[in-house]
Amino acid sequence: MRVALLLVGAATLAALFALQTMHEAPAVGPAERVERVERAHRAADAARPAALVERARDADRDEDAARAALHARLDAAEGFDARLDALLVATYGSTGRIPEPLHRGPVAEYFLRNPAVQADLQAMAEVERAAALARMRTRLGFDEEQVARLAARDRRQAARWSNGLAYTAARAKVVDRVDDGERDAALAALRTEYFGARAETIRREEESGFFRFERPRILGRN
Amino acid sequence: MKRTWWIAAFLGAGVSGCGLGALLSAPRIVDADNDDVVFIGDSIFALSGEIQANLHVRNGGTFRNYTTSGAELTGGLINPSVEQQFELAVTDPPNSSIVVMDGGGNDILIPAVALFDPYDCKTQWYEFGRLSRSCKNFIDDIYVDAVDLLDEMSADGIDEVVYLGYYYPKAGLLGADDLDEAVDYGDMRLAQACNNSITSCAFVDPRGTIKNRDIVADGVHPSTSGSNKIADLIWPVLSPLL
Numbered sequence: 001m002r003v004a005l006l007l008v009g010a011a012t013l014a015a016l017f018a019l020q021t022m023h024e025a026p027a028v029g030p031a032e033r034v035e036r037v038e039r040a041h042r043a044a045d046a047a048r049p050a051a052l053v054e055r056a057r058d059a060d061r062d063e064d065a066a067r068a069a070l071h072a073r074l075d076a077a078e079g080f081d082a083r084l085d086a087l088l089v090a091t092y093g094s095t096g097r098i099p100e101p102l103h104r105g106p107v108a109e110y111f112l113r114n115p116a117v118q119a120d121l122q123a124m125a126e127v128e129r130a131a132a133l134a135r136m137r138t139r140l141g142f143d144e145e146q147v148a149r150l151a152a153r154d155r156r157q158a159a160r161w162s163n164g165l166a167y168t169a170a171r172a173k174v175v176d177r178v179d180d181g182e183r184d185a186a187l188a189a190l191r192t193e194y195f196g197a198r199a200e201t202i203r204r205e206e207e208s209g210f211f212r213f214e215r216p217r218i219l220g221r222n
Numbered sequence: 223m224k225r226t227w228w229i230a231a232f233l234g235a236g237v238s239g240c241g242l243g244a245l246l247s248a249p250r251i252v253d254a255d256n257d258d259v260v261f262i263g264d265s266i267f268a269l270s271g272e273i274q275a276n277l278h279v280r281n282g283g284t285f286r287n288y289t290t291s292g293a294e295l296t297g298g299l300i301n302p303s304v305e306q307q308f309e310l311a312v313t314d315p316p317n318s319s320i321v322v323m324d325g326g327g328n329d330i331l332i333p334a335v336a337l338f339d340p341y342d343c344k345t346q347w348y349e350f351g352r353l354s355r356s357c358k359n360f361i362d363d364i365y366v367d368a369v370d371l372l373d374e375m376s377a378d379g380i381d382e383v384v385y386l387g388y389y390y391p392k393a394g395l396l397g398a399d400d401l402d403e404a405v406d407y408g409d410m411r412l413a414q415a416c417n418n419s420i421t422s423c424a425f426v427d428p429r430g431t432i433k434n435r436d437i438v439a440d441g442v443h444p445s446t447s448g449s450n451k452i453a454d455l456i457w458p459v460l461s462p463l464l
Contacts, residue, residue, distance in 0.1 A: 056346050066338060091338075105297050106333035110340045113360075150297075197420060198373050204418040205369075212366055215359075222363050 071114070080120040080132050084139065087111055104140045111136065112220045121219040130154065133220045154220060164213035167194040246291040248274060255283025257316040258464065262307040263324040265291035265443060266386070272449035273456070280457055281464070286311065286318055294332070295325040296367045305371050312378050320463050321375060322456065324386040326364045326412055330357075330404055331442070335397050344400040353403040361404070365411035372419035382463050383423040384456060385416045389432035389448075394441020405429070424459045428452055 070090055077086040087107070088097070111117055121129050130151060137147045170190055178186045191199035205212060215222075248271025255278075267273050268289035278284050288307035296305045304325035311318060334343045342354035343361075372383060387409040391398035409427060416423035428451070436448030444452060 060346060063339065064342075067340065067342070070338075103336060105294060106337050106340070109297070110333065110337070113340075153296075197377065200420050201369055201373055201418050208414065208418075210362075210414075215362065218363070222366060 074114050075116050080117065080124075081135070083114070083117055083120070084111060084136055088139075104142065108137065108140050108142075109221060112218055118219060129219065136220075150220075157222060161213065161217055163194055167191075168211070168213045170194070247271075247289060248287060251284055251287040252314050253316065254286045256281060256285055256464070258318055259320045259322060259460070260286035260311045260318040261289050261322045262304050262311060263289045263322075263386070264293045264304065264328050265289075266324055266327065266388075266452075268293075269443050270446075270449060272446055273444070273452050276450055276453035277457060277460070280453070280461070285322070292328060293325070294329045295364060296371065297329075305367075308371065308375065308378075317379065319379065319381045320384070320460070321380050321382070322384045322386070322460060324388070325371075326368055326408060327388045329364050330361065330408055331391075331396075331398060331401070334401060334404070343404040345403045346400055353407055357404055358407060361408050361411055364408070365415050368412055368415035369419050372415060372421045372423055376419070376421040380421060383416070383419075383421050384459050384463075385412060385423055385425050386452065386456065387412055387425060387427045387429070389428040389437075392434040392437050392441045394437070394439055396440045396442050398441045426452075426455050426459060428455055431455060 070087070073086045073090050074083045077083045087110075091107070121132065124132060133154060134147050134151060137150055142150065167190065171187065174183065174186045174190055188199070188203070191202050195202050202212075246265070247268035261267055261274055267287075268291045271287075274285065274287055274289075288302070288311050290302055290307060293302065293304050293307065296303055302310060304323065308321070330343055333340050341357045341360040343357040345353055372385075375383060388405050390402045390405055393399040406429075409429065413425040413427070416425040431451050431454075432444065432448050436445055436451055437443065438445045438448075
């Protein structure tokens with residue numbers, strides 16, 4: 001028994017040492033690093049006592065459950081302001097007051113990324129939406145200048161998305177209707193028409209398979 | 223609660239959003255010996271100021287500095303964000319043509335360590351290679367913020383950008399270990415922002431250079447040896463531009 005424990009201990013230490021030294025390794029390519037670390041992790045997993053693995057998985061499951069419960073509370077509340085109340089009370093207790101300024105930006109971001117909150121915002125008229133966002137930011141502790149600054153950012157983002165979605169529709173038509181030989185030139189002209197000097201950024205993104213206006217629009221965030 | 227106060231202090235939270243963040247930062251330098259270069263970014267640069275100090279020695283004089291502890295890339299409550307630092311630098315005379323910066327790290331770090339890791343950006347040892355989709359989506363938005371900011375810089379007369387990426391945090395007071403995969407994905411995206419931008423931008427990747435012993439006890443910020451190593455990475459990229 002003692003020998004077995006010693007062997008497990010030694011193997012664990014060796015695997016953990018391998019993981020630790022990943023940071024110490026000379027610069028390697030990303031693929032090589034992934035392979036090395038995966039190998040070390042597999043060795044570490046194999047060497048760890050099952051109880052330790054299970055405890056870590058339990059902790060992770062608890063975190064997932066907490067996230068899901070919060071998500072459900074926001075879903076159950078009715079309307080934009082009630083959802084904000086639900087989030088603040090669930091996170092910070094009955095006063096719903098955020099204790100630390102550090103949390104305010106991340107809380108705003110988390111709230112805005114919630115699908116039910118986005119549905120509320122999408123259902124609002126533009127003026128109503130701007131007022132709701134200003135109200136939320138004020139409640140989270142953003143001062144007047146910051147609220148105005150973020151509102152200006154919202155307006156810039158709205159214009160950017162409107163342009164981007166129009167471009168995406170026009171692009172689809174070009175891809176659909178223009179022959180292969182002429183397509184690249186047509187797309188380049190289209191990008192310049194819609195994005196001006198930033199056309200090259202969009203081209204590079206598309207080349208790598210990233211289509212920024214096909215991603216979810218998060219009102220108040222992106 | 224105790225831990226979040228540590229976090230607030232180390233990340234540079236401000237009571238009004240602009241107090242402690244600035245207090246925990248190296249002094250702002252508006253008019254420097256060499257005004258061509260301006261530094262913007264977060265506490266990796268700002269907390270100790272040692273990276274800039276090292277580079278000042280090599281340069282034989284100071285560069286402009288707007289870096290602020292706790293700054294997120296575009297949003298957050300810590301004033302000024304990296305985007306706002308750039309706007310301030312452009313507004314203040316004199317003009318610069320070279321930006322040395324970082325940004326995006328706090329956007330990922332703060333929710334992961336100070337809240338409840340809402341985007342599931344932490345990956346435990348048994349989850350290697352399985353960074354959550356929600357974290358990737360979140361980081362993709364940071365990528366768009368970064369590339370838009372870099373494109374904005376080009377429109378505002380910046381010719382060159384040196385963008386410092388992030389290294390792996392270690393276990394420490396901030397509880398920021400378990401973020402290695404998020405750092406990998408984040409650096410990959412920030413490097414793409416650099417490459418995809420219309421601004422001439424060089425991405426400096428510190429992951430292979432900064433070891434655990436180069437990081438202070440909070441697990442995030444560079445020690446003197448870490449700052450010197452980062453300066454060693456930046457200088458060969460920056461000096462030909464001067």
